[in-house]
Amino acid sequence: xxxxxxxxxxxxxxxxxxxxxxxxxxxxxxxxxxxxxxxxxxxxxxxxxxxxxxxxxxxxxxxxxxxxxxxxxxxxxxxxxxxxxxxxxxxxxxxxxxxxxxxxxxxxxxxxxxxxxxxxxxxxxxxxxxxxxxxxxxxxxxxxxxxxxxxxxxxxxxxxxxxxxxxxxxxxxxxxxxxxxxxxxxxxxxxxxxxxxxxxxxxxxxxxxxxxxxxxxxxxxxxx
Amino acid sequence: xxxxxxxxxxxxxxxxxxxxxxxxxxxxxxxxxxxxxxxxxxxxxxxxxxxxxxxxxxxxxxxxxxxxxxxxxxxxxxxxxxxxxxxxxxxxxxxxxxxxxxxxxxxxxxxxxxxxxxxxxxxxxxxxxxxxxxxxxxxxxxxxxxxxxxxxxxxxxxxxxxxxxxxxxxxxxxxxxxxxxxxxxxxxxxxxxxxxxxxxxxxxxxxxxxxxxxxxxxxxxxxxxxxxxxxxxxxxxxxxxxxxxxxxxxxxxxxxxxxxxxxxxxxxxxxxxxxxxxxxx
Numbered sequence: 137x138x139x140x141x142x143x144x145x146x147x148x149x150x151x152x153x154x155x156x157x158x159x160x161x162x163x164x165x166x167x168x169x170x171x172x173x174x175x176x177x178x179x180x181x182x183x184x185x186x187x188x189x190x191x192x193x194x195x196x197x198x199x200x201x202x203x204x205x206x207x208x209x210x211x212x213x214x215x216x217x218x219x220x221x222x223x224x225x226x227x228x229x230x231x232x233x234x235x236x237x238x239x240x241x242x243x244x245x246x247x248x249x250x251x252x253x254x255x256x257x258x259x260x261x262x263x264x265x266x267x268x269x270x271x272x273x274x275x276x277x278x279x280x281x282x283x284x285x286x287x288x289x290x291x292x293x294x295x296x297x298x299x300x301x302x303x304x305x306x307x308x309x310x311x312x313x314x315x316x317x318x319x320x321x322x323x324x325x326x327x328x329x330x331x332x333x334x335x336x337x338x339x340x341x342x343x344x345x346x347x348x349x350x351x352x353x354x355x356x357x358x359x360x
Numbered sequence: 361x362x363x364x365x366x367x368x369x370x371x372x373x374x375x376x377x378x379x380x381x382x383x384x385x386x387x388x389x390x391x392x393x394x395x396x397x398x399x400x401x402x403x404x405x406x407x408x409x410x411x412x413x414x415x416x417x418x419x420x421x422x423x424x425x426x427x428x429x430x431x432x433x434x435x436x437x438x439x440x441x442x443x444x445x446x447x448x449x450x451x452x453x454x455x456x457x458x459x460x461x462x463x464x465x466x467x468x469x470x471x472x473x474x475x476x477x478x479x480x481x482x483x484x485x486x487x488x489x490x491x492x493x494x495x496x497x498x499x500x501x502x503x504x505x506x507x508x509x510x511x512x513x514x515x516x517x518x519x520x521x522x523x524x525x526x527x528x529x530x531x532x533x534x535x536x537x538x539x540x541x542x543x544x545x546x547x548x549x550x551x552x553x554x555x556x557x558x559x560x561x562x563x564x565x566x567x568x569x570x571x572x573x574x575x576x577x578x579x580x581x582x583x584x585x586x587x588x589x590x591x592x593x594x595x596x597x598x599x600x601x602x603x604x605x606x607x608x609x610x611x612x613x614x615x616x617x618x619x620x621x622x623x624x625x626x627x628x629x630x631x632x633x634x635x636x637x638x639x640x641x
Binding site: 168169172173175176177179180182183184185186187188189190191194200201203204208209212213216219295298299302303305306308 | 390402405406408409410411416422424425434525528529533536540574577578624625628629632633
């Protein structure tokens with residue numbers, strides 16, 4: 137269902153005379169500098185977002201700013217982190233819209249989203265459970281284990297989000313190269329992208345030698 | 361301007377890097393280069409925190425409840441670790457990308473800005489933080505050298521074909537600093553300037569078709585970026601270089617903090633535009 141929606145996003149809005157290559161999504165993907173500027177901004181904004189998260193996580197782990205109460209650091213750093221988050225998410229959503237079908241079926245993109253959810257759940261757990269006792273550990277140089285656990289989960293999930301984010305650009309594990317029934321094929325919902333499997337006995341027609349999208353679907357655009 | 365135009369005789373040696381170890385080994389593996397790049401990006405993120413907090417502290421923004429000296433001392437090990445990782449992974453990547461780095465103006469910009477950023481972080485911010493924001497004569501000279509180097513890097517960044525659009529990141533960073541630490545008047549002017557730029561961009565799309573009028577679009581883009589940069593530079597100068605309302609050391613510290621952040625943003629933005637931009641001249 138989402139495949140069909142992203143296919144529509146990629147090929148219909150902005151398209152003139154039904155030509156999917158003129159849609160906003162594909163014009164953005166093939167733009168002179170716009171895509172590059174958004175991608176560059178995504179990476180530069182990471183310095184603000186991940187850099188400030190790292191500082192707070194190191195405090196929670198009892199490694200840095202041990203003499204500074206957690207609240208004194210977090211209250212001042214959090215607005216910077218939120219500003220970074222807004223920039224990273226806004227640019228990230230735009231980048232996704234430049235080639236939504238490709239990203240939707242990308243193993244690394246899905247792995248990135250999984251760890252984004254892990255990071256989000258950790259934030260809620262920390263906010264609604266761990267922070268209830270903040271007054272007890274706020275000034276401790278080395279906070280209790282539950283605080284350190286929240287910091288460790290935060291740090292590792294954001295690191296993995298960045299790692300998988302970089303890997304999205306690689307062409308490994310793309311649907312075209314996966315066998316139907318394999319883990320990646322199922323996890324990436326490749327069946328929706330590849331269309332119904334061709335009967336093996338029949339000789340393929342010459343133009344279908346390269347993997348294609350379903351015949352009634354427009355091309356999925358050029359991977360970045 | 362690029363390293364090819366300065367050291368034209370290095371070409372054959374640069375070319376040989378990709379065929380000798382470790383460049384050949386990295387090139388021969390599917391995963392080695394992305395893995396090195398991942399460490400480079402992670403270290404860059406860590407560097408962001410290690411640079412931002414002490415610089416913002418000098419600007420009296422961020423963790424103002426902690427002294428500049430404590431802030432700088434706490435993040436210094438992280439700065440060293442991040443830099444060591446960045447240099448190590450950067451050198452490994454350069455064995456594969458040598459030819460590209462040699463020809464691209466963005467890499468030249470990155471190296472000049474890096475020299476300025478290192479002078480600022482270790483030669484200026486560190487002693488200033490220890491002296492509670494005060495500036496002695498040696499540090500003042502170092503800050504002047506860094507300012508000149510950075511201004512040169514920005515000039516090359518904004519005037520060479522293969523790198524110029526990357527200046528956008530620096531202009532945006534300057535705008536965000538005005539938003540976060542500027543005066544009320546500056547923020548109003550900034551909002552008006554952003555509105556004008558957005559309106560001009562939308563109007564441009566009605567005049568030029570971006571799909572087949574690229575030269576015209578490039579001209580519009582280039583001049584809007586330059587004008588936008590000038591407006592932001594003016595606002596930053598107004599906010600950070602005005603005759604001090606209270607005391608001069610505070611003004612010096614604010615300016616050094618600002619310069620350090622902009623310098624590291626230039627390093628990062630130029631670094632990204634090595635891959636995104638062309639060879640240019």
